[in-house]
């Protein structure tokens with residue numbers, strides 16, 4: 001049966017008159033109602049693991065703006081935690097994890113089969129959302145791509161250049177590849193459980209793919225995405241997958257056909273005209289307004305939004321930002337963007 005929800009139609013390859021729209025980090029600190037619920041939960045991780053409150057913050061931007069999709073409220077770093085890493089968030093700074101530098105560190109991780117013990121509340125959030133979302137709204141589940149997740153597990157925190165992960169990749173490649181294989185296997189099971197609970201689309205976030213060049217991009221960004229996609233397509237052939245190899249540049253070309261993903265999400269370092277000619281030729285694309293427009297607003301926001309819609313108008317397109325909306329964004333600018341897309 002042909003899909004009826006707009007995002008599913010675009011993902012099936014249909015060119016729509018008005019592109020469907022959602023926004024990375026649409027549930028977040030730029031919204032006063034998010035901050036209120038987060039305060040009620042206590043802290044960020046408690047919010048992620050509280051199904052009622054996580055569902056509530058997922059629904060907030062749907063109520064306020066009527067986006068075409070909701071993205072499950074969780075974090076890519078919950079999987080490392082479920083695999084046995086320590087995880088905590090330092091307010092104003094970001095995530096911290098126990099580091100993986102040696103075989104002994106790696107040996108402390110648990111088996112993939114055990115992840116659901118930790119992640120069960122996330123699946124419960126998905127079940128609540130499938131009950132409570134409007135019938136026209138698509139529910140997106142997600143995970144981090146193995147390379148991006150590994151960069152945090154190796155360094156124990158976010159790093160500007162992913163230096164510690166590149167160093168391990170060069171100095172102890174066997175350990176690096178064992179870690180990537182564990183994350184890949186865990187990601188497949190995590191995403192399968194999200195689909196079993198009701199996720200209708202899956203997105204794989206490879207936020208640091210851009211720091212992998214040449215052969216390393218093929219081995220550690222493209223190949224894991226292909227492996228996860230292939231494993232999920234065997235079990236769930238009807239579930240579309242969005243790949244986001246952020247800042248891949250020329251490596252966006254051919255990424256969909258090489259990995260089997262149904263859609264490539266684009267960051268704003270590539271122009272929409274270039275991406276229409278080089279990436280959208282292979283199928284659906286998502287993106288790619290610079291999230292800074294959500295802070296600065298004005299006519300530039302409207303003009304740039306319209307230019308992106310026009311550039312991608314001859315093929316399947318899902319409108320989105322090039323990266324997550326930032327806490328200093330003005331909620332009114334989000335409405336201006338939506339009006340410019342739909343108007």
Ligand SMILES: Cc1c2[nH]c(c1CCC(=O)O)Cc1[nH]c(c(CCC(=O)O)c1C)Cc1[nH]c(c(CCC(=O)O)c1C)Cc1[nH]c(c(C)c1CCC(=O)O)C2
Pocket residue numbers: 023024025026027028029038044071072073074075076077093094095142144158205207324
């Ligand atoms: C690298 C990465 C992470 N998390 C994620 C990525 C990949 C996408 C990207 O590149 O942004 C993905 C993510 N994180 C979050 C979601 C929820 C869904 C959504 O609304 O998009 C998703 C899809 C919630 C979150 N994840 C985080 C917040 C902010 C936490 C808070 O409320 O204090 C939210 C709403 C925290 C987080 N989580 C992570 C970092 C580095 C941080 C700290 C930086 C920051 O504070 O923005 C890891």
